Amino acid sequence: MKTTVEKLSPTRVKLNISVTPDELKPSITHAYEHIAQSVNIPGFRKGKVPPQLIDQRVGREEVLSHAVNDGLDKFYRQAVTDEKIRVLGRPAADIVTLPDVKDFSGDLELTVEVDVRPEFAIPNYDGLKLTVDAVEVSADDVKDELDALRSRFGTLVTVDRPAKTGDFAQLDLIAKIGDDEVDSATSISYEVGSGELIEGIDEALDSLSAGESTTFESTLLGGDHEGEVALITVSLLAVKERELPEADDDFAQIASQFDTIKELKADIKEQVTRSKSFGQGAQARDQIVDELLKSVEIPVPAKLIEDEVHRHLENENRLDDDVHRGEVAISSEKTFRSQILLDTIVEKEEIKVSQTELTNYLVQGAAQYGMEPGEFIEVLDKNGQIPGMIAEVARSKALAVVLGKAKVVDSKGKDVDVSAFTATVNSDDDEEFDVSEMTSALHGANSHDGHAHAQGGAGKDSHGRKPNNEHYGHDHS
Numbered sequence: 001m002k003t004t005v006e007k008l009s010p011t012r013v014k015l016n017i018s019v020t021p022d023e024l025k026p027s028i029t030h031a032y033e034h035i036a037q038s039v040n041i042p043g044f045r046k047g048k049v050p051p052q053l054i055d056q057r058v059g060r061e062e063v064l065s066h067a068v069n070d071g072l073d074k075f076y077r078q079a080v081t082d083e084k085i086r087v088l089g090r091p092a093a094d095i096v097t098l099p100d101v102k103d104f105s106g107d108l109e110l111t112v113e114v115d116v117r118p119e120f121a122i123p124n125y126d127g128l129k130l131t132v133d134a135v136e137v138s139a140d141d142v143k144d145e146l147d148a149l150r151s152r153f154g155t156l157v158t159v160d161r162p163a164k165t166g167d168f169a170q171l172d173l174i175a176k177i178g179d180d181e182v183d184s185a186t187s188i189s190y191e192v193g194s195g196e197l198i199e200g201i202d203e204a205l206d207s208l209s210a211g212e213s214t215t216f217e218s219t220l221l222g223g224d225h226e227g228e229v230a231l232i233t234v235s236l237l238a239v240k241e242r243e244l245p246e247a248d249d250d251f252a253q254i255a256s257q258f259d260t261i262k263e264l265k266a267d268i269k270e271q272v273t274r275s276k277s278f279g280q281g282a283q284a285r286d287q288i289v290d291e292l293l294k295s296v297e298i299p300v301p302a303k304l305i306e307d308e309v310h311r312h313l314e315n316e317n318r319l320d321d322d323v324h325r326g327e328v329a330i331s332s333e334k335t336f337r338s339q340i341l342l343d344t345i346v347e348k349e350e351i352k353v354s355q356t357e358l359t360n361y362l363v364q365g366a367a368q369y370g371m372e373p374g375e376f377i378e379v380l381d382k383n384g385q386i387p388g389m390i391a392e393v394a395r396s397k398a399l400a401v402v403l404g405k406a407k408v409v410d411s412k413g414k415d416v417d418v419s420a421f422t423a424t425v426n427s428d429d430d431e432e433f434d435v436s437e438m439t440s441a442l443h444g445a446n447s448h449d450g451h452a453h454a455q456g457g458a459g460k461d462s463h464g465r466k467p468n469n470e471h472y473g474h475d476h477s
Contacts, residue, residue, distance in 0.1 A: 028064070028067045129406070138444055141269075215232060345402065
């Protein structure tokens with residue numbers, strides 16, 4: 001198979017692919033076998049219809065069309081691999097010349113246009129200077145942590161006054177749509193101001209006293225009427241406040257391994273210091289990509305952004321929201337630029353992803369979605385998302401590599417230890433994935449799987465399939 005690459009723009013190429021009759025022959029054979037399984041011809045069992053009869057009853061044109069469509073994606077992927085093309089979007093294929101239908105002689109000539117990762121010079125990140133906030137632990141920081149600990153040992157006491165933020169309200173709820181009661185709950189406990197029940201409940205409870213009721217409109221979050229607006233009646237049964245224990249030596253002995261409140265406060269201060277020091281590393285890590293992007297131009301295919309924006313707004317049912325459309329477009333472009341940069345660093349640093357690293361990442365992902373790891377991995381595999389997960393782990397490792405080569409100081413000029421963020425898992429006997437190889441043809445972004453397909457004969461454009469995987473998946477707030 002012969003392929004030539006024509007660069008149409010920094011982010012788009014045309015592949016001119018020539019497939020010889022010998023290379024097309026397996027697809028021709030498969031076409032005959034597949035058609036034989038689907039046609040009903042008296043005197044022949046399915047799958048046993050000879051090619052000559054298929055030529056007579058179905059036609060060689062249909063056989064050739066089936067063979068071309070069957071082999072097109074394979075030829076495209078081989079071309080992408082051979083030419084080391086880093087695909088970013090859905091390909092558009094065109095059949096230029098078909099083989100002779102009489103004897104399938106002559107080359108199959110194809111052209112495929114596809115968006116690709118742009119070429120650019122990676123900014124120098126050796127010694128990249130990052131400045132983070134200095135660690136300062138105030139008395140208020142210690143007090144807040146101590147109060148949080150005290151609240152864990154607090155008791156709820158009924159009070160005779162209107163409800164306010166932080167109180168625990170015991171209440172009944174009734175939801176109606178028109179004259180129909182669609183849901184209800186009795187004697188539930190809710191922390192006022194937490195926002196964890198239903199939109200509008202905190203405003204309704206504000207200044208309400210036990211024995212009083214009020215109504216408000218809100219959107220139902222579950223049940224048969226999920227998403228519908230209902231009239232909610234809330235009846236406040238009781239107001240309770242959390243009574244905290246005194247912060248004294250007795251409390252220190254109950255709540256910790258320390259004998260005095262002074263020792264407990266000292267330990268809390270040390271914990272807050274460690275937490276803020278860890279936060280310095282997270283802050284530095286978050287700065288890396290932004291700092292590198294300041295010194296390099298990375299063009300992103302417009303179609304890539306357009307498709308992602310449409311997908312996002314469609315999921316939110318906000319296709320007519322032009323203001324949000326602009327916000328998502330800006331966010332999408334930045335995300336794509338960041339991922340393209342990190343993927344390029346992955347290749348430069350020859351970063352590999354081990355089976356252990358991928359497993360750990362998937363287990364964490366399963367926990368975030370409240371799923372069993374096996375079930376989570378099965379869904380990802382079914383939707384073709386595993387390569388995307390491998391790429392995400394590789395990008396995380398690329399961040400660690402860059403951070404390990406950076407110079408991180410705080411706002412006072414003091415060196416900051418970020419070693420906790422630069423460690424990576426490496427095992428000589430652990431299976432590793434070649435990230436470049438796995439993502440070269442599966443580098444489509446946001447509903448672009450990088451498959452090429454064609455329908456009909458020469459001169460007719462193909463359309464790409466919309467898969468479930470989102471190799472460059474990301475959220476927008």
